[in-house]
Amino acid sequence: MPIIRTNTDLIFFAHVPKCAGSAIEDYLRARFPLIAFEDNAYMRRPVEQRWNKSSPQHIDLEALNRLFPQGFFDHSFAVVRHPVARIVSAYHFQHEVERSIPESTSFVDWLRLIQDESAQRPFQYDNHVRPMTQLVPEEAQVFYLEHGLDAVIPWLDMITGDIAGPRAFTHKNKRGAYTRNAKEQVVPSDEELALIEEIYGTDFERFGYRIGQKMPDAPAPALPDSFILARDAELAARDTLSSKVKDKANRLMARLK
Secondary structure: OOEEEOOOOEEEEEOOOOOOHHHHHHHHHHHOOEEEOOOOOHHHOOHHHOOOOOOHHHOOHHHHHHHOOOOOOOEEEEEEOOHHHHHHHHHHHHHHHHOOOOOOOOHHHHHHHHHHHOOOOOOHHHHOOOOHHHOOOOOOEEEEHHHOOOOHHHHHHHHHOOOOOOOOOOOOOOOOOOOOOOOOOOOOOHHHHHHHHHHOHHHHHHHOOEOOEOOOOOOOOOOOHHHHHHHHHHHHHHHHHHHHHHHHHHHHHHHHO
């Protein structure tokens, strides 16, 4: 839940785990000089030395409303994702990166564990498996990961009255980039889909998702032509720079041979 201070406003980003939150946070840091209430080293601290039950960027609504008075933020936004894709991603992340799940634990057994322990351990896995409805304020501007992240940038342009900052995102934390584990990605069975729908029923209802339908009911937002031109130019420049760096590295390696 980073808090961003602009020249005039306070913006709250409700970071829903496994919904491209790290890419959003990287963009926000590149665009805005003052960002607070995030701790990316939280999980590396011993449990007894952690300041709270979850990292600040994954704060739940109950805690948010207790700590910040109504109207404290001028704007808020979030990125959400189909509950099935999100929980599959969380399962692999806990298996392959956090290693918080025993290797022998199947996906269906893990779902049952989440369901059984949700009341007693609502902060389990640093809120990575918490329903999105418990993390995203009602008044937040909601973006859908299935539509891509691009629409976040013109929205920030609009509320800040400023088009300064990058015109494109740098994507990160794609599966395979952070682990060499070759475990085959889970394809949920009918039983597992039914469990996901039961656990995350409020997410399906609020954000307009359906089992068996990858895209949300909400239509993709239209992007301004001026933004598309600027984005494409920036991406092309990045590709050119990346090619130059790779060419230079290859020439250097050739000399060392």
